[in-house]
Amino acid sequence: MKQISAGDMRRMLKLYFIMGSVNCRLTPAETLTQAIAGGITIFQFREKGPDSLRGNAAFDLARQLQGICREHGIPFIVNDDVDLAIALDADGIHVGQEDEPAGSIRQRLGAHKIVGVSAHSLAEAKQAIADGADYLGIGPVYPTSSKDDAQAVQGTLVIEQLRRSGLTIPLVGIGGITAGNVPPVIQAGADGVSVISAIAAAGDIRAAAQQLLDATII
Ligand SMILES: Cc1ncc(COP(=O)(O)OP(=O)(O)O)c(N)n1
Ligand SMILES: Cc1nc(C(=O)O)sc1CCOP(=O)(O)O
Numbered sequence: 001m002k003q004i005s006a007g008d009m010r011r012m013l014k015l016y017f018i019m020g021s022v023n024c025r026l027t028p029a030e031t032l033t034q035a036i037a038g039g040i041t042i043f044q045f046r047e048k049g050p051d052s053l054r055g056n057a058a059f060d061l062a063r064q065l066q067g068i069c070r071e072h073g074i075p076f077i078v079n080d081d082v083d084l085a086i087a088l089d090a091d092g093i094h095v096g097q098e099d100e101p102a103g104s105i106r107q108r109l110g111a112h113k114i115v116g117v118s119a120h121s122l123a124e125a126k127q128a129i130a131d132g133a134d135y136l137g138i139g140p141v142y143p144t145s146s147k148d149d150a151q152a153v154q155g156t157l158v159i160e161q162l163r164r165s166g167l168t169i170p171l172v173g174i175g176g177i178t179a180g181n182v183p184p185v186i187q188a189g190a191d192g193v194s195v196i197s198a199i200a201a202a203g204d205i206r207a208a209a210q211q212l213l214d215a216t217i218i
């Protein structure tokens, strides 16, 4: 398998849906199926938090959601858990600054898997690139209630700073993003937006995803 190109990565990042069982109003499978119908371009399995599934139950859910992604040609990314990503032969992994270092993950996964890294500053972004990241997650852009340990809200400042510094790596904004506040994120230089609640908690999941995708076209 070939290493992912930056152009393909940018296209995949347009509408990045993240979810685990605790985020869902419907079943995770139904939520993901409707989100795919609405146009999400990549999916991250993030089974995290006090009421989240553990052990075999988490593994079985991950495998079920990976199956849905495969049926529809949507890349399946695992949050944090490198062993799970390897066990499932997932398309990639997303890690933050508190997780296993991206350099070691790149060595374990090889060149052809997607490695995404959260960065909150120019220094973290440069380190992630040096470690072999394919894309960066930058946030929280807006206030979020989906991550208890989120850092201070940064608006679009860090995205702008990274682009002004000449970094061309594909990147996605995350945190409190809704269809109404997407345009400044894209204008700042992001290739796409990443959301949990704007899709998972929506009354009409398919329509919510469609509206978010439409909002990325500026
Ligand atoms: C696309 C994307 N960007 C950022 C994150 C946050 O990762 P991290 O800082 O490791 O926090 P947790 O999600 O693990 O709580 C992400 N998951 N995805
Ligand atoms: C998983 C995650 N990471 C963030 C970061 O800032 O790195 S914010 C966040 C939660 C995003 O959920 P919502 O779209 O519901 O705000």
Ligand SMILES: [Mg+2]
Binding pocket: 079, 080, 094, 095, 096, 099
């Ligand atoms: Mg993490």
